[in-house]
Amino acid sequence: MNPKDLLAGTVASDHPRIASQAGAVREREASGRPATRERALLGAWWSARASATLPASRACVGYPLSCILCGAMRYDETDQAQRYDAARAITREAQQRSLAPLRPLLPTSVRLVVDLGCGTGRFSVALAEEFGAPVIGVDPARTMLAKARENVSHPRVTFTYGESSAIPMPDGAADLVFVSMAYHHFDDHRAAAREMRRVLAPGGIVAIRNSTVDALDQFAFLEYFPAARAHAEATLPRRGPLTASMRAAGFAAVLHQVIPHEMAPTWAVYCDKAAARAYSLLVMISDEDFEAGISAMRRAEPGPEPIIEPIDLFAFRAP
Numbered sequence: 459m460n461p462k463d464l465l466a467g468t469v470a471s472d473h474p475r476i477a478s479q480a481g482a483v484r485e486r487e488a489s490g491r492p493a494t495r496e497r498a499l500l501g502a503w504w505s506a507r508a509s510a511t512l513p514a515s516r517a518c519v520g521y522p523l524s525c526i527l528c529g530a531m532r533y534d535e536t537d538q539a540q541r542y543d544a545a546r547a548i549t550r551e552a553q554q555r556s557l558a559p560l561r562p563l564l565p566t567s568v569r570l571v572v573d574l575g576c577g578t579g580r581f582s583v584a585l586a587e588e589f590g591a592p593v594i595g596v597d598p599a600r601t602m603l604a605k606a607r608e609n610v611s612h613p614r615v616t617f618t619y620g621e622s623s624a625i626p627m628p629d630g631a632a633d634l635v636f637v638s639m640a641y642h643h644f645d646d647h648r649a650a651a652r653e654m655r656r657v658l659a660p661g662g663i664v665a666i667r668n669s670t671v672d673a674l675d676q677f678a679f680l681e682y683f684p685a686a687r688a689h690a691e692a693t694l695p696r697r698g699p700l701t702a703s704m705r706a707a708g709f710a711a712v713l714h715q716v717i718p719h720e721m722a723p724t725w726a727v728y729c730d731k732a733a734a735r736a737y738s739l740l741v742m743i744s745d746e747d748f749e750a751g752i753s754a755m756r757r758a759e760p761g762p763e764p765i766i767e768p769i770d771l772f773a774f775r776a777p
């Protein structure tokens with residue numbers, strides 16, 4: 459299957475939700491309001507609601523840096539596309555740790571992989587190589603997609619505009635939908651599950667690689683950013699509810715592993731990565747909270763060991 463043929467005709471206007479988001483982004487770009495002011499307001503707001511719980515509805519409201527209800531971040535409202543790769547570079551070995559467990563779950567010949575929320579394409583080439591399959595990276599952030607196209611030149615990898623509630627793919631086209639560090643940005647998880655099921659062939663796999671609230675105590679940097687911790691608790695998924703919502707959409711849970719991910723070889727490098735402010739949790743806090751946290755991190759000397767963070771990997775099989 460040639461991903462370019464598959465994409466032909468799947469333009470944004472085919473999908474009312476995508477079209478309206480694209481319109482919102484264009485309006486936002488045209489308005490030229492500075493994102494830093496919004497970040498400060500939003501940071502104060504998150505700090506103030508540190509112990510608040512999420513409302514049941516995940517429908518997004520408003521477009522500052524993020525939805526004011528669910529916290530889903532709008533990457534095009536930030537400069538993340540410019541910062542992301544430097545701070546989030548990943549080795550092939552680390553990619554392997556997330557992809558190898560999926561191999562036994564997939565057919566020998568994988569027809570198509572959707573890298574949903576592909577961002578700058580960090581996993582797209584590894585997916586194409588690991589599974590010998592065409593990969594379509596889908597993302598609603600035009601800035602991240604532009605970076606992905608700049609980063610990746612691979613005969614089997616293509617990128618396109620789209621989002622979890624309206625994946626621009628025909629029914630039953632994919633054997634794997636891979637979602638790395640994007641699930642917590644989805645504004646409607648039920649709609650996402652429905653869409654992932656629609657684009658998967660029978661027996662196809664959704665793999666979700668994400669941080670979870672259950673593992674937050676092991677994210678060393680969060681100790682220095684209480685507002686980011688509050689944001690994480692409000693927006694990251696919890697293992698049980700994530701699995702329950704995929705089961706409710708008809709998927710069978712077939713894999714859960716916690717994968718140790720080396721974030722940095724030393725504390726100093728870890729501080730530098732945090733200072734690059736390429737984690738959405740650090741984008742959502744005020745500049746004051748951010749600067750205070752970075753200074754406190756740099757003063758701390760927890761030891762010479764590499765910094766490991768746990769990343770959850772879930773896989774679900776479509777009926």
Ligand SMILES: C[S@@+](CC[C@H](N)C(=O)[O-])C[C@H]1O[C@@H](n2cnc3c(N)ncnc32)[C@H](O)[C@@H]1O
Binds near residue numbers: 530574575620621645
């Ligand atoms: C932290 S980045 C992860 C990128 C990439 N998967 C990786 O692991 O490096 C999160 C990405 O999710 C995207 N995203 C946000 N909301 C989304 C949605 N509703 N559907 C699909 N992707 C979304 C963002 O635009 C961003 O590029």
